[in-house]
Amino acid sequence: MAELFPKDTVFTVSNLTSLIRDLLEGTFSNITLEGEISNYRPNASGHLYFTLKDEGAQISAVMFRGRAMSLDFVPKDGMKVKCTGSISVYAPRGNYQIIINKMEIAGAGNILQILEERKRRLAAEGLFNSENKKPIPRFSKRIGIVTSPTGAALRDILQITKRRNPGVDVVILPALVQGDGAAITIANMIKTANDFNMCEVLIVGRGGGSLEDLLPFSEEVVVRAIASSKIPVVSAVGHEIDWALSDYAADMRAPTPSAAAELVVPKQSDILEGLAAYRQEFYHQISSKVERLKLMVKSFDVANMEIRFRSIEQPLLNRLENARTALIEGINQKVRDTKSMVEQSVRILEQASPQTILNRGYSMVRTQEGKVVRRGTDVLPGAKIEITPASGKIFATVD
Incomplete structure (x- = not known):
């Protein structure tokens, strides 16, 4: 200087x-x-x-x-x-x-502290709510794997998939799983799988590693991508004792990538055994229904139909005959009652007839003008009167 x-x-x-x-x-x-x-x-x-x-x-x-x-x-x-x-x-x-x-x-201590803070914040937004979890398909034809294309986790998943069910298609979505930029690539692969509907279930994860190595799966961008995925997601990060925030956001957590493959890939032999059991049960149910239908059809042959028809017809015929008899009896009784009433009315009318009264000795008196005389004061001396007895007429003058 x-x-x-x-x-x-x-x-x-x-x-x-x-x-x-x-x-x-x-x-x-x-x-x-x-x-x-x-x-x-x-x-x-x-x-x-x-x-x-x-x-x-x-x-x-x-x-x-x-x-x-x-x-x-x-x-x-x-x-x-x-x-x-x-x-x-x-x-x-x-x-x-x-x-x-x-x-x-x-430092790891501070990493755990920040992860805990992030977990509380994202949980408060509802990203980990159980009601948002989607069911994992039981029989997936195509699974997607977001992981390192060169990692042991991918090899394990592919081996288990081939062993359990060679008919299942696998879509590999390569991503960085540690270091700078890993979280972004993981989130992008999840989004790509959803945008193009590439599979029926997604496995997102990696093999074991240090706390720092697993950090990308706890990044907010990855957690949000998993939570917003329309495709069900299985989180498989590290070993059974390892945890990442992706485990809370995923629809299911697998302790290891191998376990994730076991969960999402149905075993072909189990499927075949299940199908055989269903086929046997289906055959048994169909056979039972066929036997019941045979019994039903048998009840409709000519002899049985005639018996059944007679058993239905006979009570109706009896009811018809009883009704006919009761109707005739009712009509006859009505005629008798009417006849008796008419006869009684005739007798009453005959007894009340003026002619019958005259036949008993009575007479009817009328004035010259034809007015019936009921009292002596109805006529004056010298008046002309007409007397009608039972038969004929008498003309007289009042004195």
Whole structure:
């Protein structure tokens, strides 16, 4: 430095700061820094301001909104992170900071913490609800596998599928299963399978690995792709003790990729045995129905039909004969009753007839004008009257 700047050189603050900025920004343009978050201050505009520190030092850090939107976790004080970015000098204050382009959790403990936080957040959205789970088809003709095309998981699935049922078609949707970009390729393959309706069930997974290796299957983009899949999804990540967030979003979780193949690929021998049992049961039911139909048809032969017809006809004939007899008897009784009533009416009329009364010795007296005389005062002396006995007429003068 002595050779570059003579001892009597006098710098302005701006000149010195500019030299320092050129030196730092030109030297540390893309570095990876690991430290603990402190004094975390998210800005209303979306920028993140905080301090990265370790046991011996600290540095100011900023992550602008465009980069911060890509984070799949919420930074907190005390969280250990690994950041990639560039050193920048802020001349007005004379301090330097790191502008972060990428940030991720550092250490397994923090990974578990962020996964738990993500799990709670996605569960609150309903992505893991049991009522959204779709049933896995019992007899799938075509299955899709989203995994590494070179991994042992794919070989195991293909071997088990061929052994259990060679008639099942397999569609391989190759994807990265660890490292940068893995989550995006997994989600894209799930979407592709749905867009083109490529299979009846999807197996999404990989073989065993470290916690970091399995992280792509816990990324939010993969969880959302599984939850929105119209094709039923079986999650098969790692070994039985391994868990990923894809297990919660999937319609079924398999402990291993091999177990997933066992679940979705029906065993051909089991299918044939089931078909044989159904065929036997079907034959038995048909035979029973045929025997019942034979008995029914037998009851309709000529002899049986005549007997059945007679058994139906005879009661009706008896009822008809009884009705005819009752009708004739009723008519006769009605005639007798009517005749008796008529005779009685004739007798009553005859007894009330004026002629009958006259025959008893009575007579009817009328005036000359024809008025019936009922009292002596009805006529005057000298009046002409007409007396009608039972037979003939008598004319007289009242004295």
